[in-house]
Amino acid sequence: MLSIDWRAPAAYKHTKHIPAAGFAWEYLRRNEDYRREYQILAAKRRQDGHHLEAFTERWGLRFRRRPGRAA
DSSP: OOOOOTTOGGGGGGGGGSOHHHHHHHHHTTOHHHHHHHHHHHHSSSOOHHHHHHHHHHHTOOOOOOOOOOO
16 A cells, blocks of 8 residues: 555646546555566566466556567
């Protein structure tokens, strides 16, 4: 559980200066269902493409492509 007091306006001053994607992230990271599902996915050694795609679609996420490994 997050230790932030959601009722304290001072805790959210930074949200006036972040882009929409940053605000969405602030909202999403507090969602218990998202956090639980992420922990399950992150605990896997290899992510199944189907499960990863379902996760990103469910939560509206986009991940940057990893750069190719150096030869």
